[in-house]
Amino acid sequence: MSSVQETIFGIISKEAGIDINKISMDSTLKDLEIQSLDAVQIIFELEDHYKITLPDRDPNFDTESVRGLVEAVEKLLAEKAAGTPSAQT
Amino acid sequence: MRRVVITGMGAIDALGHDAASTWHAMREGRCGIAPIANIPTDLTNVKIAAEVRDFDAAQHFDAKKLMFLDRVSQFALLAAREAVAQAGLDFRVDGRGERTACIIGTGIGGENTHDEQSRRFYGDKNPRVHPLTIVRLMANAPACQITMEYGLTGPSFAVVSACASANHAMAQAFEMLRSGKVDFAVTGGSEACITVPTVKAWEAVRVTADDTCRPFCKQRRGMVLGEGAGIFVLEEYEHARARGATILAEFAGAGMSADAGDIVLPSMQGAARALSAALADARLAPQDIDYINAHGTGTPANDPTETRAIRHVFGAHADALAVSSTKSMHGHALGAAGAIELVAAIGALRDGVMPPTANFLDPDPECDLDYVPNTARERPVRAALSNSFAFGGLNAVIALKRAD
Numbered sequence: 001m002s003s004v005q006e007t008i009f010g011i012i013s014k015e016a017g018i019d020i021n022k023i024s025m026d027s028t029l030k031d032l033e034i035q036s037l038d039a040v041q042i043i044f045e046l047e048d049h050y051k052i053t054l055p056d057r058d059p060n061f062d063t064e065s066v067r068g069l070v071e072a073v074e075k076l077l078a079e080k081a082a083g084t085p086s087a088q089t
Numbered sequence: 090m091r092r093v094v095i096t097g098m099g100a101i102d103a104l105g106h107d108a109a110s111t112w113h114a115m116r117e118g119r120c121g122i123a124p125i126a127n128i129p130t131d132l133t134n135v136k137i138a139a140e141v142r143d144f145d146a147a148q149h150f151d152a153k154k155l156m157f158l159d160r161v162s163q164f165a166l167l168a169a170r171e172a173v174a175q176a177g178l179d180f181r182v183d184g185r186g187e188r189t190a191c192i193i194g195t196g197i198g199g200e201n202t203h204d205e206q207s208r209r210f211y212g213d214k215n216p217r218v219h220p221l222t223i224v225r226l227m228a229n230a231p232a233c234q235i236t237m238e239y240g241l242t243g244p245s246f247a248v249v250s251a252c253a254s255a256n257h258a259m260a261q262a263f264e265m266l267r268s269g270k271v272d273f274a275v276t277g278g279s280e281a282c283i284t285v286p287t288v289k290a291w292e293a294v295r296v297t298a299d300d301t302c303r304p305f306c307k308q309r310r311g312m313v314l315g316e317g318a319g320i321f322v323l324e325e326y327e328h329a330r331a332r333g334a335t336i337l338a339e340f341a342g343a344g345m346s347a348d349a350g351d352i353v354l355p356s357m358q359g360a361a362r363a364l365s366a367a368l369a370d371a372r373l374a375p376q377d378i379d380y381i382n383a384h385g386t387g388t389p390a391n392d393p394t395e396t397r398a399i400r401h402v403f404g405a406h407a408d409a410l411a412v413s414s415t416k417s418m419h420g421h422a423l424g425a426a427g428a429i430e431l432v433a434a435i436g437a438l439r440d441g442v443m444p445p446t447a448n449f450l451d452p453d454p455e456c457d458l459d460y461v462p463n464t465a466r467e468r469p470v471r472a473a474l475s476n477s478f479a480f481g482g483l484n485a486v487i488a489l490k491r492a493d
């Protein structure tokens with residue numbers, strides 16, 4: 001498990017109050033019964049932890065898998081490392 | 090049981106600085122949402138709001154008085170002045186002040202003062218906090234300022250229930266009048282919380298639109314913050330008749346409920362219970378209602394839930410009545426929302442014109458009522474409801490009847 005993956009699993013587990021062992025890369029937020037406010041909190045914790053900004057519109061919480069979230073964060077971290085200005089906030 | 094009527098109305102919001110211009114803009118379907126002008130937006134993702142524009146407090150209050158007034162109290166006083174002047178009542182004679190309640194809703198209170206003093210303290214490291222900070226920021230300040238302006242010495246306080254604050258406040262004032270506890274009330278709601286931290290806080294909930302407010306349509310992307318105040322004078326019917334006052338509408342009833350469910354997601358059952366309670370309280374049948382001013386925030390969650398609640402309560406009549414969200418024009422003024430929206434309901438009853446839901450593009454299959462898209466409609470309105478469903482699941486619906 002990558003460190004990003006591990007961190008995200010940890011944040012999901014803590015914010016949504018679910019057992020970390022129930023989370024897999026293929027689970028959707030819906031499978032995990034994560035309510036909209038929990039999803040918003042997860043995104044906030046991820047943004048705050050990595051100092052990144054996830055897209056504001058249409059995050060599509062119902063179908064988004066944990067894998068999608070991990071990939072989105074990894075992409076933003078890569079952009080940040082490359083110094084792309086949009087990822088700096 | 091005593092009947093309660095509305096004999097004075099005042100408002101200030103993104104559509105105008107008085108109730109008449111607000112109603113005129115609503116009839117025209119004019120949208121008051123625009124790029125934010127009153128605060129810096131370099132740190133906000135949200136760049137639009139329905140702000141009160143071109144408002145110079147110094148035009149309305151002398152410097153000594155202004156020191157005591159947060160923007161939320163300035164709005165409340167301005168709207169109260171308009172309402173009291175229209176009612177034509179002098180509260181300082183005949184012991185009226187003692188028989189008058191002053192109940193004003195606000196979601197937050199003196200947020201501009203709070204923000205300004207926090208910035209001085211944390212940002213500028215200035216250890217001195219202004220001595221009038223507390224009296225400006227307290228949530229009951231708008232109510233207090235109105236009592237002092239008019240000598241209202243009856244039961245007076247603030248009501249806080251987020252986006253339903255104004256409706257809860259007016260419902261309380263109505264109950265006091267109907268029960269005979271008071272003979273008059275000055276009531277409504279005020280809000281002025283478009284500050285950088287509050288805008289950031291709304292952003293974080295991810296319910297705000299980046300384009301405009303499009304309630305009930307498929308392309309809706311969320312709510313747009315607004316601000317302002319709406320204040321009304323309520324009076325016992327026989328008294329108003331006897332003195333020849335112009336009766337704007339009859340305040341027929343109010344229905345309230347709590348979802349006791351999710352802190353943000355609305356519940357169909359909670360909204361439906363408030364709607365049914367308002368009808369029962371006003372002794373109105375579903376088919377008596379011609380117009381509903383919706384809560385209609387334009388969020389993905391509210392609009393289909395509100396639609397289902399209306400269908401649940403009104404059955405077949407849901408297709409005969411019209412529902413519109415004027416938040417599409419004056420934004421979501423939170424604790425003032427129900428009061429500004431009561432201006433729309435009163436206008437509909439008086440003029441026989443239903444204000445539209447502006448910015449409407451394509452219908453959403455989940456929202457299948459008649460939302461009066463984009464253009465006002467002329468049709469007699471006998472009775473109307475005005476909905477407010479707050480975060481935390483606190484619901485308040487007001488029922489009005491056309492003056493007879």
